[in-house]
Amino acid sequence: MSRNKNEQQVDLEKFNEKTSLFGYELIRDVLLPNLLGTDTHEILYWAGKELARQYPLQNRQDISRFFDKAGFGLIELNKEQRNKQIYTLSGEIVQARLEHAQPSFNLEAGFLAEQIQTQDGLYTEALTEINQKAKVVSFIVQSDIKDRLSIEEPLTHFIMSDRKVNEDEESSPISNELTEQDDIALPTRSSRHEL
Incomplete structure (x- = not known):
């Protein structure tokens, strides 16, 4: 199979090693909040949107795979309506973060909102709800179906x-x-x- 001259191939198998949960939690839930202070949630949300602009994905399946490989957790679409989607984030990393800290999942929310906004061409935002009892995070993704974006397709x-x-x-x-x-x-x- 020949590759397109403009395609890059990165082998995902090399990303299958387990990352230290302690190291991940240390950076995400201790260091970043100390550096960002009271603006942590807002800055992480916009950082997630910027990260999504750096890694524009083609479809929803790629978003799920990106979340898994980036160590964000396992994301699943639970409910879809005309302008609203509800996703659940779970997995070992999510459970560990919820047990040991008061984590922000706004980086993931911003990333998800921007990916869906780019794919659908609609203004989109995401809200985060944490369920401590079930050890899962929900993202309520809301798109404005009356307001199409005039964004160009990513390069x-x-x-x-x-x-x-x-x-x-x-x-x-x-x-x-x-x-x-x-x-x-x-x-x-x-x-x-x-x-």
């Missing part, structure tokens, strides 16, 4: 893939990417990156 898309890299690609994926893109000054609208 690149990141495609989440668990496809195994074949031997030719495995030998030197970074040098292959650089060689393939040497002739390209700027990415085109059809550029895609696989994560």
Whole structure:
């Protein structure tokens, strides 16, 4: 299978190692709140939106895979209406964070809102609800169906893939990417990156 000249392939298998939950919690739930102070929730929400702009994904399945690989937790769509979606975030990292701290999940909420906003072309925001008893987080994602965005399609898309890299690609994926893109000054609208 030949790859498009503007696509990047990143092998997700290398991201399957477990990250230290303690290290993750230490940064997200101790260090960041100390640095950001009373503005922690707002700053993390907008940081999540900016992160989504840096990694625009093509579809909802890619969002789920990104959440898993980024260590955000397991996200699942529970309810969908015309302009409202409810997602549940769960998993080991979510449970651990809820047991040991008063965590903010606004980074994840901002990321989710911006991804859906970009994919649907509608102004979208997300609210966070934490259920301490069930050890899950809900995101209520609300889109304004009367107000379409006039945003351009991102220059690149990141495609989440668990496809195994074949031997030719495995030998030197970074040098292959650089060689393939040497002739390209700027990415085109059809550029895609696989994560």
